[in-house]
Amino acid sequence: MFRSLKSESTSLILLGVLAIIVGIIAIAWPGVTILALVILFAVYAFMDAGLQMARSFNRGSAGPVFAHLLLGLVDLAAGVIALVWPAPTAFVLVLVVGIWAFIGGIFEIAAAFQSGETAGTRAMFSLSGLVSIAFGVVLFARPGVGAVTLALLFGLFSLIYGVSQIVMGAELRRTGNTLHSILPDAA
Numbered sequence: 001m002f003r004s005l006k007s008e009s010t011s012l013i014l015l016g017v018l019a020i021i022v023g024i025i026a027i028a029w030p031g032v033t034i035l036a037l038v039i040l041f042a043v044y045a046f047m048d049a050g051l052q053m054a055r056s057f058n059r060g061s062a063g064p065v066f067a068h069l070l071l072g073l074v075d076l077a078a079g080v081i082a083l084v085w086p087a088p089t090a091f092v093l094v095l096v097v098g099i100w101a102f103i104g105g106i107f108e109i110a111a112a113f114q115s116g117e118t119a120g121t122r123a124m125f126s127l128s129g130l131v132s133i134a135f136g137v138v139l140f141a142r143p144g145v146g147a148v149t150l151a152l153l154f155g156l157f158s159l160i161y162g163v164s165q166i167v168m169g170a171e172l173r174r175t176g177n178t179l180h181s182i183l184p185d186a187a
Contacts, residue, residue, distance in 0.1 A: 009176065012169030019162030026155030033151035038086045041093065045079035048072075094139055094146040102136030105129040 026033040049072045056068030082089040108129030112122040139146035 009169040009173035012165045012172060016162040016165030016167075016169060019158045019165060021162075023155045023158030023160075023162060026151055026158060028155075030148045030151035030155070033154060034090050034147050035086055037093065037151075037154075038082050038089045041089065042079040042082035045075045045082060049075035049079065090147050091143050094143045094150060097150060098136045098139030098143070098146065100136075101132045101139065105132030105134075105136060108132060 052068045052072035052075060056065045056072065106129065108125050110129075111117075112125035112129065117125070138149075
């Protein structure tokens with residue numbers, strides 16, 4: 001049991017260190033981060049294209065075969081476009097995040113007024129909804145700045161996540177050491 005806790009704590013600490021490194025890279029080089037996100041999207045599109053092609057040949061009738069082949073070709077085209085024209089792809093990805101933030105904010109505000117919510121919960125939903133809507137509007141108004149902002153926010157998130165993982169790993173290791181000192185025979 002104690003070895004498991006130590007192994008788990010080591011994993012959390014290593015994950016935290018890796019997240020901090022990624023966060024520093026994202027903040028130091030936001031352009032590289034944006035390009036990495038575009039490449040990640042292209043890889044996803046290529047993988048989905050392969051899966052759609054494979055699905056097309058697992059169907060018994062022609063209708064689904066044609067639909068899956070068409071989806072596979074669209075995915076393939078999206079991946080190629082992302083690699084050939086990364087700047088317009090980053091622009092579109094920023095707009096998609098802007099749409100997502102705007103619509104999500106509207107739903108958060110709507111959730112604030114569901115029956116049974118406390119005043120504090122309503123205030124938090126309303127505030128987060130307004131922030132999401134404002135973020136979406138900023139991304140629409142300045143998509144070039146929005147791409148850099150997304151990269152910087154990703155870096156900041158990675159730094160915070162990394163620190164939290166290191167703290168959790170250290171706490172888990174401390175708990176394991178405390179348990180080992182209290183229950184030495186259980187090892």
